[in-house]
Amino acid sequence: MRKLTYFIACSIDGFIGDESGDATFMMPFVDEEFLAFLTAEYPETLATAGRRALGLDGLANKRWDTVVQGRGSYNEGLKQGITSPYAHLREYVASRTLTESPDPHVEIIADDLVGKVRELKAEEGELGIYLCGGSRIAGELFDLIDELVIKTYPVTIGSGMPMFGSGFSITEFGLDDVRTFKNGVFVRTYSRKR
Numbered sequence: 655m656r657k658l659t660y661f662i663a664c665s666i667d668g669f670i671g672d673e674s675g676d677a678t679f680m681m682p683f684v685d686e687e688f689l690a691f692l693t694a695e696y697p698e699t700l701a702t703a704g705r706r707a708l709g710l711d712g713l714a715n716k717r718w719d720t721v722v723q724g725r726g727s728y729n730e731g732l733k734q735g736i737t738s739p740y741a742h743l744r745e746y747v748a749s750r751t752l753t754e755s756p757d758p759h760v761e762i763i764a765d766d767l768v769g770k771v772r773e774l775k776a777e778e779g780e781l782g783i784y785l786c787g788g789s790r791i792a793g794e795l796f797d798l799i800d801e802l803v804i805k806t807y808p809v810t811i812g813s814g815m816p817m818f819g820s821g822f823s824i825t826e827f828g829l830d831d832v833r834t835f836k837n838g839v840f841v842r843t844y845s846r847k848r
């Protein structure tokens with residue numbers, strides 16, 4: 655069974671963006687040291703436009719070959735005219751309103767999101783699935799998430815978009831790894847205890 659990993663950035667107080675989901679306040683923490691870490695360890699998470707700008711078009715995938723995101727998250731790129739934000743991965747976007755995909759490389763999941771992600775997890779393959787967010791889709795897919803990779807930026811914001819758009823429920827995860835960076839960012843990896 656291929657792993658579904660929710661890889662997400664948040665504030666110290668656990669928000670993935672402001673109330674509207676805007677996470678641009680996190681960008682200044684992606685400095686040289688942290689970008690080098692992301693490039694080496696999580697190359698899949700560098701979006702197509704960023705790779706091009708950095709001259710990293712040919713970067714190989716290391717952990718994931720597929721990305722799943724909600725239309726809210728996908729919309730962030732669409733606003734800038736980006737229709738295939740992760741062209742180096744198979745791209746799936748959950749949406750009931752996007753009746754036609756804006757890009758031939760992007761497949762829309764309109765019905766049975768959980769069933770479709772179960773199917774993707776059941777496929778043969780070495781590499782797993784990157785759950786990009788945002789909050790609502792992570793809440794809906796919560797039971798299928800095997801691993802969390804949480805980048806915590808050294809700011810509090812008081813209120814905002816939660817990591818999971820779901821109700822109160824306690825689920826235990828085991829801590830596998832912690833990496834710290836000079837600028838105060840830390841990255842924790844957790845596995846779900848089944």
Ligand SMILES: NC(=O)c1ccc[n+]([C@@H]2O[C@H](COP(=O)([O-])OP(=O)(O)OC[C@H]3O[C@@H](n4cnc5c(N)ncnc54)[C@H](OP(=O)(O)O)[C@@H]3O)[C@@H](O)[C@H]2O)c1
Nearest residue numbers: 663670675724725726727748749750751787788789790791
């Ligand atoms: N901090 C980070 O690392 C990070 C990462 C990713 C995203 N974000 C932020 O998260 C925000 C978006 O989060 P969000 O919670 O608003 O939206 P989201 O989870 O990205 O997407 C929600 C949308 O997904 C579709 N959807 C949800 N469940 C579905 C289902 N069962 N079947 C089919 N479609 C389904 C719906 O689209 P339709 O309305 O089209 O039907 C829904 O409006 C963005 O502002 C982004 O900046 C932050």
